[in-house]
Amino acid sequence: MIGYLEGQVLDGDSDAILLLAGQVGYEILVSPFTRAQVMAQSKETQVQLHIYYHVTERQPKPVLIGFLEKKDKAFFQLFISVSAIGPMKAVKAMVRPVGEIAAAIEDKQVSLLAKLPGIGPRTAEKVIATLHGKTREFAERAPARAPLSPVSPSPDNPEMVAMVTGVLVNQLGHSSGSAQRMIRAALEKNPGIHTPEALLDAIYQEGA
Structure with a gap:
């Protein structure tokens, strides 16, 4: 193995x-x-x-x-312990950092979890019922421990959001929370954006 x-x-x-x-x-x-x-x-x-x-x-x-990260794998193994979630669904749903997903579980944010691809409100409730209290060690890794906004910056294109988040955090040195705020603001002003390049341009036109 x-x-x-x-x-x-x-x-x-x-x-x-x-x-x-x-x-x-x-x-x-x-x-x-x-x-x-x-x-x-x-x-x-x-x-x-x-x-x-x-x-x-x-x-x-x-x-x-x-x-x-080894902890991300450990969280994934907890995630798939939920009856409605298998490995394939779980990996596709993880469009945000593990720390943020875990924080949403600990804060019982059904609306945020429901916006993860393939999850939905009923499965989000199952996730919280099964994992609440078990993901604290992962939630502590989130850059901002305060409850997350339930607004999804781009529910139709989570991969684009994930790619731009990776560039902002890993190449440009922004925190994950700051990157999410910049992406959300850019998409609210430019809802027609569909590519990572256009999203990055919009972010820096706003003076990010």
Whole structure:
């Protein structure tokens, strides 16, 4: 069973990356937020991923799901303990930092969790009922522990938001909370934005 891989990213699509490790190319599913962080790095960077190895009778072909931090993998394993959430749904839902999702669980913010892709109000309530009180250690990692705004900056394009968040945080040095505020403000003034490049332009036209 594979638990950890380190190598160079050769390619990436909407929900996976191709990692070259030990002369072998591994296709690894990653969350939209993790993908944005990985793809924001230079191609020469050695990426270190903690791997969740998923295989079942219904899914006999092994699926590798990667996380940049061990704690993110631990949170993911808690997340999929909720009866309505499997590994595939969970990884696609993680469009925001783990610390923010955990904070929403601890603050019982159904409206925010419901806006994660594939979740919805009923599943959000199940997440809180199952995990409330179990995610405090992850929520403490959130840049701002105050309750999060339930407004989703771009429910129709969470991948774009995740990619721009990764650039603002990892390349430009903004905090996660500051990045979310800038993105939200830009999208409120320019709701027709559909690409990461246009969103970044709008943010800096506002003087961010």
